[in-house]
Amino acid sequence: MLLGILVVLFFIPTADVTENKILVAQHPLLIVTNQTATLVCNYTYNGTGKEFRASLHKGTDSSVEVCFISWNVTKIRSNSTKEFNCQGGHDKDKVIFNLWNMNANQTDIYFCKIEVMYPPPYVYNEKSNGTVIHVKETPIQIQEPQSTIPLWILATVTGILALYSMLITAGFFNYWQKSKKRLYHQSDYMNMTPRHPPYKNKGYPSYAPTRDYTAYRSWQP
Numbered sequence: 001m002l003l004g005i006l007v008v009l010f011f012i013p014t015a016d017v018t019e020n021k022i023l024v025a026q027h028p029l030l031i032v033t034n035q036t037a038t039l040v041c042n043y044t045y046n047g048t049g050k051e052f053r054a055s056l057h058k059g060t061d062s063s064v065e066v067c068f069i070s071w072n073v074t075k076i077r078s079n080s081t082k083e084f085n086c087q088g089g090h091d092k093d094k095v096i097f098n099l100w101n102m103n104a105n106q107t108d109i110y111f112c113k114i115e116v117m118y119p120p121p122y123v124y125n126e127k128s129n130g131t132v133i134h135v136k137e138t139p140i141q142i143q144e145p146q147s148t149i150p151l152w153i154l155a156t157v158t159g160i161l162a163l164y165s166m167l168i169t170a171g172f173f174n175y176w177q178k179s180k181k182r183l184y185h186q187s188d189y190m191n192m193t194p195r196h197p198p199y200k201n202k203g204y205p206s207y208a209p210t211r212d213y214t215a216y217r218s219w220q221p
Contacts (some may be wrong), residue, residue, distance in 0.1 A: 020047045022125035024112050032135040035102045039131055041095040041112030047123065049116035054088060054095040057111045062127070066110070069095065070117070104137045 025042045041054065055068035067080035069088030080086040084106070089096045095112065109132050115124040 020049075020116070020121065020123045021045075022047075022114050022116070022123060024114060024125045024128045026112055026128050026131040028129060028131060030131055030133045032102055032133060035100060035135070035138060037099045037102060037133055037135075039097045039099070039110060039112075039133070041097070041114070043093060043095070043112075043114050043125065045093075045114075045116070047116060049118065049123070051116070051118040052090075053115045053117050054090070055113045055115075056086065056088070056097045057113060058106075058108050060109060062111050062113070066099070067097065069097075072118075099133075102133075102135045104135050107133060107135045109133075 023044045027040065030037055030039060039056065041056075051070070051072040053068060053070040056066040058064040058066050064083075065081065066084045067078065067086035067088055069076065069078040069090060071077070071090050076090060078088045084099060085101045086097055086099045089098070095114065097112075109130045111128060111130045113124060116122065
């Protein structure tokens with residue numbers, strides 16, 4: 001009888017330690033190309049805990065707590081630090097941490113920590129291998145400044161300027177044609193002013209043609 005009691009007492013601590021142990025498994029690498037990451041922490045626990053807390057930690061020493069989630073039978077609560085955009089969720093035997101608006105400076109190794117808060121004893125998992133989240137730099141796209149002037153105003157101003165240019169061109173062409181005709185008529189004008197005789201004679205009117213006397217002198221004896 002005594003031997004049977006001793007055997008039971010010997011196995012009780014071992015059974016208790018095995019029952020409250022939490023094991024966590026994480027994917028070793030997560031590459032982020034669109035500033036959004038989903039980190040899944042799978043865990044196993046066969047204890048009797050009713051209230052849990054799961055947190056995500058950054059760095060090899062887990063010094064930065066990114067965000068956490070706590071839950072019990074009735075409700076779930078999640079919170080995040082100011083430096084990160086993170087939200088946690090719980091689904092059966094896994095905890096899911098969703099991160100967004102990540103940048104290249106947040107590339108690091110991340111660890112999941114799961115704790116049993118109630119009832120006692122307090123239990124948490126051993127440190128896992130963690131997940132390296134590699135956030136790739138997003139290329140900066142330079143956008144050309146867009147004009148604040150509406151398109152219809154630009155079209156109207158362009159049309160007015162084009163019409164004004166056509167009117168000026170038509171006026172200049174019309175003036176050039178008139179100037180060309182005026183010069184043509186002036187070149188065809190003949191000077192009809194009567195010539196005055198070299199010797200004034202009262203017997204001839206001023207408009208009479210001048211007689212050439214040299215023709216008569218050539219026939220004198």
